Amino acid sequence: MTGPLETKAGHYVARSLVGDRPYRAYVPAPLPPAPALDLSPLYGLIDEATQAVARLDGIAHVLPDTDLFLYLYIRKEAVLSSQIEGTQSSLSDLLLFESEEAPSAPLDDVKEVSNYVAALNHGLDLLQGGLPTCSRMIRETHEILLASGRGAEKAPCEFRRTQNWLGGSSPSNATFVPPPPEFVEDLMGDLESFIHEQDVQLPLLVRTALVHVQFETIHPFLDGNGRVGRLLIALMLCEARALSLPLLYLSLYFKTNRSAYYERLMRVRTHGEWLAWLDFFLQGVAETADLAIKAAKEITALFEQDRMSLEGLGRATSSALRVHDYMKRKAILNVPRAQKDLALSAPTIRKSLAHLEKLGIAKEVSGKRRDRVYSYERYLEILIQGTEPLDR
Numbered sequence: 001m002t003g004p005l006e007t008k009a010g011h012y013v014a015r016s017l018v019g020d021r022p023y024r025a026y027v028p029a030p031l032p033p034a035p036a037l038d039l040s041p042l043y044g045l046i047d048e049a050t051q052a053v054a055r056l057d058g059i060a061h062v063l064p065d066t067d068l069f070l071y072l073y074i075r076k077e078a079v080l081s082s083q084i085e086g087t088q089s090s091l092s093d094l095l096l097f098e099s100e101e102a103p104s105a106p107l108d109d110v111k112e113v114s115n116y117v118a119a120l121n122h123g124l125d126l127l128q129g130g131l132p133t134c135s136r137m138i139r140e141t142h143e144i145l146l147a148s149g150r151g152a153e154k155a156p157c158e159f160r161r162t163q164n165w166l167g168g169s170s171p172s173n174a175t176f177v178p179p180p181p182e183f184v185e186d187l188m189g190d191l192e193s194f195i196h197e198q199d200v201q202l203p204l205l206v207r208t209a210l211v212h213v214q215f216e217t218i219h220p221f222l223d224g225n226g227r228v229g230r231l232l233i234a235l236m237l238c239e240a241r242a243l244s245l246p247l248l249y250l251s252l253y254f255k256t257n258r259s260a261y262y263e264r265l266m267r268v269r270t271h272g273e274w275l276a277w278l279d280f281f282l283q284g285v286a287e288t289a290d291l292a293i294k295a296a297k298e299i300t301a302l303f304e305q306d307r308m309s310l311e312g313l314g315r316a317t318s319s320a321l322r323v324h325d326y327m328k329r330k331a332i333l334n335v336p337r338a339q340k341d342l343a344l345s346a347p348t349i350r351k352s353l354a355h356l357e358k359l360g361i362a363k364e365v366s367g368k369r370r371d372r373v374y375s376y377e378r379y380l381e382i383l384i385q386g387t388e389p390l391d392r
Contacts, residue, residue, distance in 0.1 A: 007269060007270055007271065007272055008033075008271065008272025009028060009029055009033065009268055009269055009272045009274070010026055010027050010028035010029045010217070010269060011026075011027055011029070012024040012025065012026055012027070013025050013027055013179075013180065015163065015171070015180055017163065017170070017171060017172075020170045020171065020172050021170075021172040022172065023170075023171035023172040023174070023177055024177065025163065025171070025177040025178065025179055025180050026176065026177060026178065026179065026217065026269055027179045027180075027183055027187070028179070028187065028214055028217045028218065028269070030187075030190040030194070031190070031191065031194040031210050031211070031214055032194065032200050032202065032210065033210070033272070033274050037206075037274055037275065037278075038275075039203075039206065039275075039278075041275065042206075042275065042278055042279060042282065045279060045282045045283065045286070046203050046205060046206065046282060048282075048286050049205050049282040049283075049285040049286040049289070050203065050204075050205060052285065052286040052289035052290055053205070053237070053242055053243065053248060053285065053289050054242075055289065055290075055293055056243065056247055056248060056289040056292055056293055057242065057243050057244055057245075057247075059293050059296050059297070060243075060244060060245045060247055060296075061244070063296060063300060064300060064303070065328070066245060068328055068329055069247075069296060069299065070245055070246070070247065071329060072331060072383055073247060073249075073292070073295075073383070074117055074120055074121070074246065075091060075094055075095070075113075075117055076091055076249075076383050076384075077116075077120070077234075077249035077251055078094065078113045078114075078116035078117045078120070079091045079094055079113050080249070080251035080252050080255055081116060081226070081227050081230050081231070081249075081251040082109070082112050082113045082116055082227065083251075083255060084226060084227075084230075084251060084254060084255050084258065085112075085226055085227060087109040087112050087113060088106065088109050089103065089106075089109040089110045089112070089113045090384070091380070091383060091384050092332065092375070092380065092384070093109070093110050093113075094110055094113050094114060094117075095330070095331055095332040096332055096373070097110045097111075097114060098114070098330075099330065099332055099333060099334060099337050099373075100334075100337065101332070101334060101366075101373055111148050115144060115145050115146070115147050115148060116145060116227055116231075118144050118145075118147070119141040119142070119144040119145040119227075119228075119231065120141070120231055120234070120235075120246070122140060122141055122144050123137055123140075123141045123231060123235050124235070124238065124246060126140065127235060127238055127239050132195075132196060132239060133192075133195055133196075133232065133235055133236055133239050134192050134195075135188050135189070135192050137235070138188075138220075138228060138232070139157045139158070139159075140157065141228060141231060142156060142157055142221055142224055142228050143156040143157035144156075145224045145227060145228065146223060146224050155221070155222050158221075159181075159184045159185060159188065159220045159221065160181050160184060160219075160220060160221055160222045161181050162181055162222070163177070163180055163181060164178060164219055164222060165177045165178070166178075166219075175266075176266065176269070178217060178218060178219035179217075179218060179219075184218060184220045187214075187218045187220075188218060188220055191211065191214050191215065191218065194207075194210075194211065194214075195207070195211055195236065204236075204237070204240050204242055205281075205282060205285055206278060206282075207236075208233055208236045208237065209277065209278050209281040209282070210274075211232065211236065212229055212230075212232065212233055212281070213265060213268050213277060215228070215229045215232060216229045216265055217265070217268075217269060230249070230250065230251055230254070233248070233249075233250055234246040234248060234249060247292050248285065248288060248289055248292065249288065249292075250281075250284050250285070250288055252288065252291070253284035253287060253288050254284070257280075257284075260280060261280070264276055264277045264280045264281075265277070295382055295383070295385075298382050299379065299382055299383075302378055302379060302382070303328060303379075306324060306359070306361050307321065307324065309359050309361070310324055310355070310356075310359070310361075313355055316351065316352065316355055319344060319348050319349075319351070319352045320352040320355045320356060322342055322344065322352070323338065323342070323344075323349060323352040323353060323356065324352075324356060324361065326338055326341065326342055327356070327361075327362065327374070327376040327379070328376070328379070331375060331376045331379055331380055331383070332365075332373060332374070332375045332376070332380075333373070333374055334371060334372065334373050334374070335349050335350060335353075335371075335372070336371075353374055356374075357374070360377075360378075361376065361377075361378075362374045362375070362376060362377070363375050363377040
């Protein structure tokens with residue numbers, strides 16, 4: 001048990017488990033950091049990131065169908081956030097699962113991603129119902145996140161009552177040991193107070209970045225902490241009305257830069273390097289917002305281009321456009337499901353899909369003679385960027 005017992009951002013407490021060597025668990029100091037942070041070196045980046053979020057919110061209001069874009073963008077985030085935790089599910093796997101087709105990834109992986117979608121939607125529903133970001137919201141989203149699949153036995157909706165750790169086979173050789181369980185309730189109460197503390201004058205993105213570190217450091221649940229922590233970023237920005245829709249997700253940035261991400265989190269704990277973390281986080285916000293804007297523009301242009309192609313089909317145009325609209329919402333479909341949702345006959349849908357396939361809009365992806373599955377290939381190519389499973 002070597003090294004300082006106190007850092008700029010918290011302190012260590014000595015503990016031991018039966019049958020294991022003693023260890024030190026880290027207890028973060030309440031937010032905001034003390035002494036107060038000098039944010040002057042980051043003013044330019046704070047402004048850049050804030051403007052990027054504002055541009056993203058602006059484009060949401062001019063999209064021809066914001067609900068449609070949001071539907072699949074949330075699913076992309078769910079895939080990315082779950083991949084950071086080790087799932088091998090892709091966006092296509094999730095869409096196949098939702099269309100009642102068999103995914104190629106393990107079913108538990110896909111269920112885990114599907115739960116993330118449901119958890120995020122539940123959090124948004126609570127915000128719209130007037131509930132602020134708070135421990136109740138965090139617990140409820142966690143309960144849905146762990147409703148089935150891996151982690152379902154790890155106390156969903158409950159703050160942990162036992163010690164957890166990151167890396168290693170026990171707390172004594174772990175990379176990081178979060179606070180002992182008896183600290184968790186009070187620490188989460190302090191975090192909730194900080195989220196809504198009006199007397200602390202900090203830019204929204206800075207406050208959000210501090211909350212993310214603190215939540216990940218407390219690690220209040222036995223499982224699902226990383227996913228809930230990333231989900232909180234979107235919820236906080238929506239609650240503050242910086243975004244009218246949850247279109248900013250940092251999971252791709254964290255996934256791409258995962259070594260730097262974990263290092264920045266640890267350096268806050270061990271050396272109080274808040275500004276380095278804020279610099280990393282704000283760069284991610286600016287980069288991610290601009291990527292989302294680019295994707296929105298590309299998707300809008302693709303839909304318009306494909307619609308114009310279909311309008312030259314003559315009598316077949318009407319049903320082909322209906323199937324095209326359906327593929328914009330689902331991206332992957334089979335005929336029985338489309339028949340049920342569109343109230344069109346199976347032969348009509350097949351003929352429409354043949355037209356879409358000839359025009360390069362739809363692509364048959366199952367290789368089957370019967371019960372064929374079609375994807376909106378170019379649409380998925382835009383969405384799928386960065387969602388390849390991580391190498392382990």
